[in-house]
Amino acid sequence: MDDPVLLTGAGGAVGEAILEGIGDAYEWKLMFHSPPAEEPSHEFLVGDVADDEDVAAAVDGVGAIIHLAGDPRPEAPWDSVLANNIDGTQKMYEAAVDEGVEKFVYASSNHAVGAFETDRRTPEMYREEADFLLDGTEFPRPGNLYGVSKATGEILGRYYHDEYGIDVCNIRIGNLTRGHPPIDYERGQAMWLSYPDCAHIHECALEADYDFEIVYGISDNDRKYYSLERAKEALGYTPRDNSAHFEGDERVVEPDV
């Protein structure tokens, strides 16, 4: 991607992981919800994705968007996910097609399919020997209103791709945790996404050629119940980390470089 890339939600954890990993690889335009504590080393603006003027200013002059901004809380109330996650994402897409943006990478979530984790399947499905697998072709099955908002973001992408031709990659991010997988949390270990793998999958989404994709954003965890085949095939994703390579916060197996 040679054009500037807009990163919304730049002040958050996923934005931090992306900028740590590929901050030097692109001309970024960062969107913050509130003024950053330190002067960023990239062009930036402060605004709200639910505000038309802020969104128009954000997408002006960019060729691709990584859209992270939103309420990330699984327990978020309807009024918040409606305004921040659903209305905000629709405004981002509307402005993106008006601007002629080429690619839209959307931060979806494991919670868009959380209700596949039924009492009958868990916790065994989080273990290496389990054979239950989701591959991204399944219909969304949210387990909360936040997950509904994430599935709605994916459907918005389907519409804006089919209607206007913008390339869309929905990344169903698992559990981003810095440095090591979540400790004593099997679900988190099954869907851990390391900071380096988070940056890598987003770089792949900026560089690969595709039309409309839904992929899982996790590291190559032995416990995974999400297939990585589509991310590897469509994006060229090659994860380096695996939650099984840790005991607690201690890495016991080095990744293949």
Ligand SMILES: NC(=O)C1=CN([C@@H]2O[C@H](COP(=O)(O)OP(=O)(O)OC[C@H]3O[C@@H](n4cnc5c(N)ncnc54)[C@H](O)[C@@H]3O)[C@@H](O)[C@H]2O)C=CC1
């Ligand atoms: N961290 C994780 O493990 C996962 C994150 N995600 C998604 O990734 C995205 C980023 O998540 P995190 O970085 O963890 O969350 P975060 O809360 O650390 O970052 C989100 C950022 O978006 C900003 N924001 C919220 N509402 C906004 C609005 N209306 N206008 C402009 N900015 C707004 C916040 O100020 C914050 O800086 C979210 O969309 C979340 O749903 C999905 C799955 C897992």
Ligand SMILES: O=C1O[C@H](COP(=O)(O)O)[C@@H](O)[C@H](O)[C@H]1O
């Ligand atoms: O979408 C998200 O998912 C992760 C993992 O879900 P959890 O229910 O196992 O914690 C969550 O940590 C993150 O805050 C959220 O945005």
